[in-house]
Amino acid sequence: MSRTKARAALLRELEEAMRRSSAQGVLYGQTVANVAGIANSDLECMDILYLEGRVTAGRLAEVTGLTTGAITGVVDRLEKAGLVRRERDEKDRRKVFISVVPETAMKIGQLYVPMQQAMEKVFGAYSDEELRLLLRFATEGYKGVLAATEALKGLLDTPPEKRPDLKLKKLRR
Amino acid sequence: MSRTKARAALLRELEEAMRRSSAQGVLYGQTVANVAGIANSDLECMDILYLEGRVTAGRLAEVTGLTTGAITGVVDRLEKAGLVRRERDEKDRRKVFISVVPETAMKIGQLYVPMQQAMEKVFGAYSDEELRLLLRFATEGYKGVLAATEALKGLLDTPPEKRPDLKLKKLRR
DNA sequence: GCTAAATCTCTTAGTGACTAAGATATATAT
DNA sequence: ATATATATCTTAGTCACTAAGAGATTTAGC
Structure with a gap:
């Protein structure tokens, strides 16, 4: 086998392995959400809050790709569960900062222990x-x-008629 | 800094970097589903079909963690979109094999091109x-x-009262 | 072979998280 | 001051999900 061919095969293998492991990572996350009894997006937001610290509701919408309306729901649920806190920004009172409540959020963190051990x-x-x-x-x-x-x-964002056409027989209604 | 301390820091950094990139990977998938106009789970199933080839509806439920009822819906939608085909197993007529329709599924594959290029x-x-x-x-x-x-x-699967208690103030409902 | 139990998919009813659109409150620009 | 912009929340409606069980077929026990 030529050198470039060997490399191409290696790249294919690598791509597939990464795809598999990332798919399994998604499943792990789903299981965490399941055990914790919260929705998937809720957990995703907890993750973002953990990584970025105190962020506004709008930022959560931006990062997750959800609408601000959906984020209101997410934060409502997380707040009711005692996992996060809403705090109005005193400088700009339109904004609402969301921050995790460390004592409670820790309990979610526990669910990552099996993953951490495996990775270790x-x-x-x-x-x-x-x-x-x-x-x-x-x-x-x-x-x-x-x-x-x-x-x-x-x-x-490019108008649908100018996109590399998918022609998917009108998906979704 | 001691050697073991340096390694611990490295591991933390690594963990966070992996977390970030895998989160971004999830977002990429969401975007693909969005552009294709199919649901997230539908795309996940397409992915499994691509990796495993022809699989039964039950296997899809198993791998995705969805109920068989949900899978019926997934396959209905994918079939209507012309992305997959149902084929009854002739040996065991209770089973239904699902397989991708390569010509149509290719169009979904196109949406992974930006990712492939980035990875390349x-x-x-x-x-x-x-x-x-x-x-x-x-x-x-x-x-x-x-x-x-x-x-x-x-x-x-361990009874809830025996689990490392989450005490999440009765999440959901 | 025949019946009972098991297995696989689909159906049905009900629910929860989502979007789109617009309401509300606050901030910025002219 | 007024108009426009920004940030969050509200509302109505939709869609994918679960739980439970029906229907179809296979397997096991006798």
């Missing part, structure tokens, strides 16, 4: 240098996926 | 050997996540 075990097999390679990849991969998402969204 | 660009910066490391990691990572999911599900 996997990571254990790698040297520091190898881990740095993985970190570099994850960081660049994130940027790549972000850019790809933007590119795809751009496609959404 | 990222992968381009790595040597064959480095890619093999990434492949090894993705493969082992998949197994780890799968095991973690099972562990978490096991938790779901």
